[in-house]
Amino acid sequence: MGKISLRKVTKKFGEVAVIPSLDLEINDGEFVVFVGPSGCGKSTLLRLIAGLEDVTDGVIEIDGVNATQTPPAKRGLAMVFQSYALYPHMSVRKNITFPLKMAGMDPAEQERRVANAAKVLNLTDYLERKPGQLSGGQRQRVAIGRAIVREPKAFLFDEPLSNLDAALRVNMRLEITELHHTLKTTMIYVTHDQVEAMTMADKIVVLQAGRVEQVGSPLELYNAPANIFVAGFIGSPRMNFVTGADADKLNAKTIGVRPEHIDLSKDAGHWKGTVTVSEHLGSDTFLHVAVEGQDTMTVRADGDVAARYGDTVYLTPQADRIHRFGADGKTLK
Amino acid sequence: MATQHSRSAARLMISPAVILLFLWMIVPLAMTIYFSFLNYNLLRPGAHDFVGFRNYYYFLTDPSFLIAIKNTLILVLGVLVITVVGGVALAVLLDQPMWGQGIVRILVIAPFFVMPTVSALVWKNMFLNPVNGLFAYFAQLMGLQPYDFLSQSPLMSIIMIVSWEWLPFATLILLTAMQSLDSEQMEAAEMDGASAISRFIYITLPHLTRSITVVILIQTIFLLSVFAEILVTTNGGPGTASTNLPYLVYGQSLLQFDVGGGSAGGIVAVILANIVAIFLMRMIGKNLEA
Numbered sequence A: 001m002g003k004i005s006l007r008k009v010t011k012k013f014g015e016v017a018v019i020p021s022l023d024l025e026i027n028d029g030e031f032v033v034f035v036g037p038s039g040c041g042k043s044t045l046l047r048l049i050a051g052l053e054d055v056t057d058g059v060i061e062i063d064g065v066n067a068t069q070t071p072p073a074k075r076g077l078a079m080v081f082q083s084y085a086l087y088p089h090m091s092v093r094k095n096i097t098f099p100l101k102m103a104g105m106d107p108a109e110q111e112r113r114v115a116n117a118a119k120v121l122n123l124t125d126y127l128e129r130k131p132g133q134l135s136g137g138q139r140q141r142v143a144i145g146r147a148i149v150r151e152p153k154a155f156l157f158d159e160p161l162s163n164l165d166a167a168l169r170v171n172m173r174l175e176i177t178e179l180h181h182t183l184k185t186t187m188i189y190v191t192h193d194q195v196e197a198m199t200m201a202d203k204i205v206v207l208q209a210g211r212v213e214q215v216g217s218p219l220e221l222y223n224a225p226a227n228i229f230v231a232g233f234i235g236s237p238r239m240n241f242v243t244g245a246d247a248d249k250l251n252a253k254t255i256g257v258r259p260e261h262i263d264l265s266k267d268a269g270h271w272k273g274t275v276t277v278s279e280h281l282g283s284d285t286f287l288h289v290a291v292e293g294q295d296t297m298t299v300r301a302d303g304d305v306a307a308r309y310g311d312t313v314y315l316t317p318q319a320d321r322i323h324r325f326g327a328d329g330k331t332l333k
Numbered sequence B: 001m002a003t004q005h006s007r008s009a010a011r012l013m014i015s016p017a018v019i020l021l022f023l024w025m026i027v028p029l030a031m032t033i034y035f036s037f038l039n040y041n042l043l044r045p046g047a048h049d050f051v052g053f054r055n056y057y058y059f060l061t062d063p064s065f066l067i068a069i070k071n072t073l074i075l076v077l078g079v080l081v082i083t084v085v086g087g088v089a090l091a092v093l094l095d096q097p098m099w100g101q102g103i104v105r106i107l108v109i110a111p112f113f114v115m116p117t118v119s120a121l122v123w124k125n126m127f128l129n130p131v132n133g134l135f136a137y138f139a140q141l142m143g144l145q146p147y148d149f150l151s152q153s154p155l156m157s158i159i160m161i162v163s164w165e166w167l168p169f170a171t172l173i174l175l176t177a178m179q180s181l182d183s184e185q186m187e188a189a190e191m192d193g194a195s196a197i198s199r200f201i202y203i204t205l206p207h208l209t210r211s212i213t214v215v216i217l218i219q220t221i222f223l224l225s226v227f228a229e230i231l232v233t234t235n236g237g238p239g240t241a242s243t244n245l246p247y248l249v250y251g252q253s254l255l256q257f258d259v260g261g262g263s264a265g266g267i268v269a270v271i272l273a274n275i276v277a278i279f280l281m282r283m284i285g286k287n288l289e290a
């Protein structure tokens, strides 16, 4: 079991309210991702749930039990830190065994669980090494191993992949997702990388300045962002925003259209512009187009589109894919 | 210093310093060795005959020699135990966030800046003195007989004084080490269910081992040659109760004017210090390797 509810949780550092009253439900077995720009309070929120930080106000319930005052060790949660926080003087085996030893578990059972975790995480050959003798990805796996042996109610990850290179990150992303399918334990995962959020999450929580902007599945957020912030944050490249006459025509303050929802033409279209940069990724081409009277727009085209710097192109938004936003930034229905 | 060329250039550049340091060390050492084989007493002018190992024989068979060795060891070990245990405790305490942290830290470090002779005199006259001392005052307050520390338990008193001088050093080194402990490691241990005591044993202490090693090595070198504190307080007495090896050498060569005997004692002290150093490096030096 691993159902976590936050009710009116507030966190202040001195006078600064980093998290002003927040409500959130996390269901058993869910993979929840907190995303948001740097400094929006993701880590703080995770640390509140872990119990490493005291809440200023509000209630945290774990499996229906009020855990607001429960010390971290008693909450039954396991955390993987961004720096991994392995114990440098202990071997990998000792690192993974540490929580079991602290719980005073029967040594035979400790042995069994460590062997199991090592097998799942491909660490069997490294058990006698010290963390200093491991690569970044292996350290990451040790940190996960230390978390899974306890069989916690939920895992908390704080940007666990940010120290890894791009290829390894993709790999570990898959491994963590697979781990979630095998263990079926609740996981809360903090990242500022929206690709990680989109690919891994059952449910994404978009945060800004300590407030929840929207909660939903990746596709819900992509297709129906609640406001202009979520629209701009989810999706890569970023949504194009247009104000002025085009927006007024649709009774909106701002309209937004994603790069993949703009049709490109050489001779006719809604907007006329000049290509400033074209990024060829092979499968796709992203064109940055300077449109008169607007900000630069990004357009996704096929991989074999041969547009070059200075070419004139015409852009047409797909009418049913236009998002409309009011003056307060909220999406208009 | 990767290439052959830069390596030999580097050797050439540092050679003057190395040669100077070598001479600095070797000339006094050679002279001391030379004197230690002579019958050379300042009270008896005349020829200084070569007497072979007789000076060594007298020094090593002197009953106060064994006592001095024992006292030296007790002094070094006693101070090491007090400063390391006390230093770890103080470092852990001072690492806690608290009001006035900066001032408290400076106060803790202050004794280190006081010269050994001065601090020993302060202790002797203001704390330990059986008539005017602070301890005597407290004893009288509680209706007890004042205790004459320096004559009743001279070695313990000196251990106390020297520990007071060196505790700040140990605290300082260990405190900096404490501050380099990754706070996420502590939090991870907390989440892993480790109690405050377990965290101290499994995380803090292992993190401190390297610094403790440094403290032990450096302090041992200085503690083997404690001298000023003994000179101004007990003069090695009563009898030989607080005579350590440096003080014995001093007594031999300057109080008895026996240059030959004193030199022999000095050489013995050097050899013993080296044995201790090698022993220490063997035992705990491996902690220093990455």
Ligand SMILES: Nc1ncnc2c1ncn2[C@@H]1O[C@H](COP(=O)(O)OP(=O)(O)OP(=O)(O)O)[C@@H](O)[C@H]1O
Pocket: A013, A018, A036, A037, A038, A039, A040, A041, A042, A043, A044, A045, A192
């Ligand atoms: N101990 C603290 N004292 C005061 N302010 C703090 C403290 N910890 C965090 N903050 C502030 O709280 C805000 C949220 O910090 P937090 O670490 O949760 O951000 P984050 O969303 O995890 O950012 P990032 O993606 O950069 O890790 C920041 O503005 C930060 O300055």
Ligand SMILES: [Mg+2]
Pocket: A042, A043, A044, A159
């Ligand atoms: Mg963070």
